[in-house]
Amino acid sequence: MRAYHVAAPGAPAALTELSRPAPQAGEILVRIAACGLNFADLLILDGTYQETPEPPFTAGMEVAGTVEALGPGVEGPAPGTRVAVFGGQGGLAEYGCFPAARAVPLPDSMDEVTGAAFQIAYGTSHVALAHRARLSPGERLLVLGAAGGVGLTAVEIGKVMGAEVVACARGAEKLGVARQAGADHLVPADPEELRTRLKALGGADVVYDPVGGALFDAAFRACRPEARLLVIGFASGEVPRIKANHLLVKNLTVTGFYWGGYMAFRPDVIRDSLSQLMRWFEEGRLKPHVSEVLPLDRVEEGLDLLRTRRSTGKVVIRMA
Known part of the structure; x- marks a missing residue:
């Protein structure tokens, strides 16, 4: 099978021919149709992510x-x-072995x-907004990077949850994508x-x-009293x-948030969130954007x- 593989410490990733893996205890073998790319993939390949695996991987x-x-x-x-x-x-890769407990059946x-393209982006935004920030209907939500992989889902989910959404993005095209996702x-x-525009609106209750x-x-300077700021990542590099x-x-309140960490200490939060998100998708309330x-x-x-x-939104690699 073909795989985008890091063979050794310090080696660059490259397309490589590997043997097809066999599932071990607790695993399933998946014939992979598509793989969603995430900003964290760049950090993993640079060796700077908090959960970078040891090569080969x-x-x-x-x-x-x-x-x-x-x-x-x-x-x-x-x-x-x-x-x-x-x-x-x-x-x-064309095939992969993964923990069976993490497999979510796709709706028809x-x-x-x-x-x-669905789990990380929508899961991050939903758990952050619903579980960590306790976003309430009528609150004003500011989304930075609002046309990116996770930012765009925060705009969508914020609207589904009844918030007034302020989308911040670079350029008219990206702002237009955020508008289509429901930004007010x-x-x-x-x-x-x-800072000026947000203060004129009356400040933010939640910042994503x-x-x-x-x-x-x-954004910090334009928050309302008792606002909650969600630290999701640092795409700016700063x-x-x-x-x-x-x-x-x-x-x-400034709250750090890492979706993947819940897999280890609160998998029930991830499970319940994905169940809700799949229901919203089937109801037509979420419309994933793959650019x-x-x-x-x-x-x-x-x-x-x-x-x-x-x-904008997600980039996906299709295997065939």
Whole structure:
């Protein structure tokens, strides 16, 4: 099989021919149809992610495909079942072995490209907004990076949850994508303009930030009392520094959030969230946006779209 593989420490990832794996205890073998790309894939390949595997490994965090075989002691999902799986690695390949407990059957109405784009982006936004920030109907939600992989889902989910959504993104095209996802207000990704426009609206109750840097600082300054700020990531490359005395003055809460961490200590949160998200999808309330679908031999082009922030929504690699 072909795989986008890191063979040794310090070696660059490359398309490689590998033997097809066999599922071990607790695992399923999946014939992979599609793999969703995430900003975290770039960090893993650079060796800077909090859960970077030791080489050798195959990149790719989330997949959709068809169960081919079950490992010892595994009762399901049965071979032939279409599933989505968050494996953390192993997705950019034609076959992969993943924990059976992480496999989510795809609804009939969801194709594999959509399934591969769904779990991390929608799961991150839903657990962050519903479980961590306790977003309530009528509150004002600011989404930074609002046309990106996770940001766009935060816009959608915020609207489903009844929030007034302010979308901040770079350029008219990206702001237009956020508008189509339901944003009520559009703000260019300029720190001074963001601060001014957000204050004119009356401030934010919840800030969803996968960007960091100067935009976080501007949003922080325009928060309402008792606002909650969700730290999702640092696509800008700059980790903000927070002055604790400013938290005190407005009674603000800054909350770190890492979706994958819940797999280890609260898998029930992930399970319940994905069940809700699948229901919303089947009801037509969520419409995943995939801007690029590329074959496996163009995976580096797909990663570069994320690196240069030229994509909107998700980039997906299709295996065949």
